[in-house]
Amino acid sequence: MYNFVFENPTKIIFGRDSAPRIGAETAGFGKKALLVYGRRSIRQNNLYQIVLDSLADAGLEIHLHGGVQPNPGLTQVRAGIETVRNHNIEVVVAVGGGSVIDSAKAIAAGALVNHDVWQFFKGKKGIKNALPITCIPTIAGSGSEANSGMVLTNETTRQKIGIGNKLLLPKVAILDPALTFSVPPAYTAYGAADTIAHLLEFYFNREESFAPLQDHYSEGLILTTMESCMAAITEPGNYQARAALLWAGTLALNGISASGLGRVGFPLHMIEHAINGIFATAHGAGLAALLPGWLKWCVINNPGRVARLGQGLFKIKEGDETAIARQTALQLTAWLHEIGAPTRLADLTIGPEQIPAIAENSAMQAKLWKLREYPPKVIEDLLFQCI
């Protein structure tokens, strides 16, 4: 295990009917709130009205910032920052998926500086301060409700970039599994793929099994996600399945899974961000489409780790290391098929002719994340596995 610092003070309020607590939990951080939300999920389950009532009952002055789009864009964030400045807003409330929460984070940090918010994403400026954030995630998988990361797309340069800072950790996250009953089957699958991708990025990002604790931790969350996803798709109102997916999504990316692993890369997300910079695919769908090809790539380049995963997840014992690794990749791919997720780029109507553009697009993120082992040529090779 490498040295690490783990600090995650986000207060998690988990359970049915917990959304009405948002007002009281937010009021401690300010009197004027910006409510950030998207286009769909807040309109389900009467959530919009519940949140407005709760904030109003707690005496908050509410300013609206709705219609946040998937793969959220810089333009909308800049508008949110303007609203915060014009009204001296003190706290940001995010109700929605990962895009909504990430937008809230960008607004919370961007509102307190004189320069443009994109300077943070270009690595030109560091985040020194941010408004407090409270949130209610409405889909499992992004992990943004209890972590320090945010991802934003610059529509002009076609760059989707992710950065992190502990000041972006939400103060409070209210997780009600029942709010995710209305997530359609496809997006339930995408969320599960997102959770598993987060864990596998760390799992495969090392050659040795020197951290058995982290291996067991990640395997447990992957198994939980696999077991619960099909149940939630078959029976959208299955509370226990939704609860397991939601809490697993949080625990997969709240800092524990990466603690002790040293410098961890995020190559799959880097490539998916490049795809999102060019194509309007759902983030989780992009990850699912890349996963089987990436697993094949890992079977070749890191068979020991893939085999260890298969032994942990599926108890595969037959065959040598490579045989077990191959079987592991096949079983994970079969599961993606089963939940109805895309399993190759063709499923997203992305053809081999697009590979150079995707590889090129990922260069800036690779530079920012210091992933020197992933120059465009390597990414092209990897993408070729994903055709």
Add this chain to the structure above:
Amino acid sequence: MYNFVFENPTKIIFGRDSAPRIGAETAGFGKKALLVYGRRSIRQNNLYQIVLDSLADAGLEIHLHGGVQPNPGLTQVRAGIETVRNHNIEVVVAVGGGSVIDSAKAIAAGALVNHDVWQFFKGKKGIKNALPITCIPTIAGSGSEANSGMVLTNETTRQKIGIGNKLLLPKVAILDPALTFSVPPAYTAYGAADTIAHLLEFYFNREESFAPLQDHYSEGLILTTMESCMAAITEPGNYQARAALLWAGTLALNGISASGLGRVGFPLHMIEHAINGIFATAHGAGLAALLPGWLKWCVINNPGRVARLGQGLFKIKEGDETAIARQTALQLTAWLHEIGAPTRLADLTIGPEQIPAIAENSAMQAKLWKLREYPPKVIEDLLFQCI
């Protein structure tokens, strides 16, 4: 999953040579510090001098409260509270095992009230405030470095009582696995038994497997502890094994393992506390001595959960539920033997004639923890399994 609130802001600084950071991490909480430590561990590894130097370098005025005994006593805590009051101490620094950290917590809470600190433990008064605490644990297993619990023994009434309050969560915990190289084999085993007991208390404290996430989480930490304990005993300077034991001990009792399980009892700890109220045994040794008998008890009363554990831990597939449960109990007991831990009360020279006194002693804790399903008669039955 039941509704829950999870909030654990303790900052974990994990890694080799991290102890000298204690001064800088503590200085933010006050200028006058009480240094709480025990009788042995702080004298190893030059730790005493490192801590003193670091605190002094950070400009802290240091007051000493050393010699804390295992199963820490009320008398020493009262003396610590006096020291805090006499010198207007603002922050408490604990360097040692669970007893030392628990004493620091009791001092931190007790110093800010006019009534006697034992009123908290009797349930007569609630904790409304506490001095900030920073700590360096020197043994894996108690979990106290990053949780809200504390256990104290009243030497007069022979009662050892545990209570919890989120105000007791340390602000910072510095975990250096190398500091545990000097933990003797027996205490390494006791610490591992403590970690596993914490997890199993929650694991068996329900009849259904409605929380697969928590099952996988706990199984992963139990496996980690089992795999690493023998390595640490055989090779005391095995950093990776010590690191796994230390971080597993923290993650076993930092709130995640119990989140979502509803009201969780702690019956094994309750009984062990009763033993400690009467006999001067090490806490982890007492737990180890009780574990095999408790497992037998669980095989009878909750075979489905024990079988699920065995399937998760040992991949046992042969036989019906009871057969798998029995095999699970046998394998866990065999592991306790292997690491040199006691496996029955006789190993602690506690005979059957002591059972009524232990059962009687546990009554107050049972009342405080509202464990109505454990009247003295049931505890006697259970203890008889542990002979």
